[in-house]
Amino acid sequence: NAGGAWSPLGDVTTTMLWIGGQITAMNIILKTFLPSLAACALPLLIIYRNFGNQQINRMERAHLDCREGNVILVAGISMLVFVPVFKTLTHMPPFMGMLTALSFMWILTSVIQYKKKAEQKDTVSGALQKIDTPSILFFLGILLAVAALDAFGMLKEVATFLSNKLPGYSSIAVVLGLLSSVVDNVPLVAASQGMYDLDKYPTDHNFWEFLALTTGTGGSAIIIGSAAGVAIMGIENINFMWYLRKISWLALLGFFAGIGVYLLQEFLFFS
16 A cells, blocks of 8 residues: 555555546656655565564465466556556546556457366456455445535535644645544545645645655555555455554554655755
8 A cells, every 4th residue: 555655556545636636647656656665665674574584375376377477467567557648648537548458458368368268267357256346335435425525515624624723734634644544545535635626736736745645655554544454354354453453553654754755855856
C-alpha cells in the first residue's frame, strides 16, 4: 500500500485523485516517489532485520511454462503503463484505458491457452470468478454513504471546521491520513474530494499530493483502514488485534518517515 502511493495506478486512493482531476500522473510520481519509498523501506528493513533469516514454507505451485509467463508478465506491465498514456493521448476516462487493457490481456491469454486442455487453462474469465465480491460491495456501500453526506452538505461543514482549527493544508492532510486508518482511506479520500474543490486547491496543488501520500500510507496503521488491509484480512484470516500489536507501529513509522521526506523534499527542491 505504501509503496504504491506514488503511482496513479499503485494505490486506490491515488487512483481516485487521478481520476478526479486533482493530480496528474507525472507530477504525483515526481513529488511522492521518494516519500513513498521511505514509507515502504523503513518498515521493510525492520522486518527484514527481525525475520530475514527465517525459513518460509512455500506451497508447491503448478508448473508454468517460463516463456508463457514472461509474455504475460511483460504484457501485463505494459498494459498498466498504457493506461495513463491512453488518458493523456485521448483525454478519455481512465477506466476506458483499463477496460481496453483488460480486453487485450483477455485476447492474449485466450490465444496462449487455445490448444491446452480445459483443466490446464488459466484464463481471464477464471480469474474474474475469484474476485472478492463481498469486499467490493463493502466499498460500494461506504462510497454511497459518503456521496449521501456530500449531498446533504455535511462534508463542506467538516472541511470548514478543519480549516478553522488546523494551521495549514499540511496539518489537514496529516490528520486525514491518520483518520483514514479508522474510517478507511477510500471513503475518506472520496469525502475529501467533496470537501475541498479545485477552486481552492487546483490540480497538482501540494495538498492533493500530500493527501495521496498520507492516506495511502496512514490507512495501513489499522488493518481495516485500507482496501489492501480489508482484502488480506479476508483472504488470510489475519486477526485484527494481532495486526494492531505487530504491524501498526511499523506502519506508523513508515507514515511519519514518508511525511518527513516529503516536507524535506519540498523545503530543499520545491520551495
